[in-house]
Amino acid sequence: xxxxxxxxxxxxQPVGSPLSLECTVEGTSNPNLYWYRQAAGRxxxxxxxxxxxxQISSEVPQNLSASRPQDRQFILSSKKLxxxxxxxxxxxxxDSYTDTQYFGPGTRLTVL
Amino acid sequence: AQxxxxxxxxxxxxxxxPVELKCNYSYSGSPELFWYVQYSRQRLQLLLRHISxxxxxxxxxxxxxxxxxxxxxxxxxxxxxxxxxYCALRGYGGATNKLIFGTGTLxxxxx
Numbered sequence: 001x002x003x004x005x006x007x008x009x010x011x012x013q014p015v016g017s018p019l020s021l022e023c024t025v026e027g028t029s030n031p032n033l034y035w036y037r038q039a040a041g042r043x044x045x046x047x048x049x050x051x052x053x054x055q056i057s058s059e060v061p062q063n064l065s066a067s068r069p070q071d072r073q074f075i076l077s078s079k080k081l082x083x084x085x086x087x088x089x090x091x092x093x094x095d096s097y098t099d100t101q102y103f104g105p106g107t108r109l110t111v112l
Numbered sequence: 113a114q115x116x117x118x119x120x121x122x123x124x125x126x127x128x129x130p131v132e133l134k135c136n137y138s139y140s141g142s143p144e145l146f147w148y149v150q151y152s153r154q155r156l157q158l159l160l161r162h163i164s165x166x167x168x169x170x171x172x173x174x175x176x177x178x179x180x181x182x183x184x185x186x187x188x189x190x191x192x193x194x195x196x197x198y199c200a201l202r203g204y205g206g207a208t209n210k211l212i213f214g215t216g217t218l219x220x221x222x223x
Contacts, residue, residue, distance in 0.1 A: 032209055043118070043215030044156075044198060059210075090156065094209050101211055103156040 003027060006091050006104035013111055019064075019078040021107050023091030026072065031093040033074040034101070035066055038088040050074060086111045114139050116201050118214035125189050126222050133184040133217050135173075135199030145175055145182040146200040146211065156198070159184075169193070189221045 003026040013019060025031055035047045046059045048066035056066050063082050067075045074091060091104040115138040125131055137143060147159040160168045162175040162182060173184045182199060196218050200211040 034210065036213070044213035046210055046212070049210050099209075100158050101209070102158075105155055 004093055004102055004104040006107055010108045013081050015111055016080045019081050021076040021089055023074040023104055024072055025093045034092040035076050036090040081111045083111050114212045116199050116212055116214035118199055118217050120217045122218045124220045127191055128188050131186045131189045133197050135182045137180050137201050144202045147173055147184050148198040148200055150196040191221045194219055194221045
């Protein structure tokens, strides 16, 4: 069975500090991977997606970056966090067999 | 431009009342539409998709291409239906299979 993990579950960081959120997927190979953000009062916004190792596409200009160093690992990073980076970050992957997108438990990021 | 609009942030109904969560979309081709649901303290999960044309937990949704809508309906709401509901669109073709989500509607079913 497939599983998707995200950590940490919650994070409180000061403005200007770096960020690294990790997402890993089990039980599948070469999945499409996605990072979404859910900001307060707003919907789910696609930030990045990846169709393979080292292949990253950005959907919106922002203070964040993503990397995919391994097939089933997707990392969301920032060199200097802004207050506006606060939100709930979801990692997702597409199961090609069922053609369904599944999501991790999410990370609640608060930037103070 | 691809866009999904959910006009209601909050929908409050009483148990047993009919429910309709509105979703309108903007897409130049023929998209695939989905409804995702997030119950309290649970992960976001797929509820149904328009190509399946099935009823899940009593919910149905019909794609109306003329009105570019994909409203989610249930004839009799239950308290356990209380959750955040997201409408999503995916365009055909391409390697990304990315989903475009609406802003979500919080459904609160009162006893």
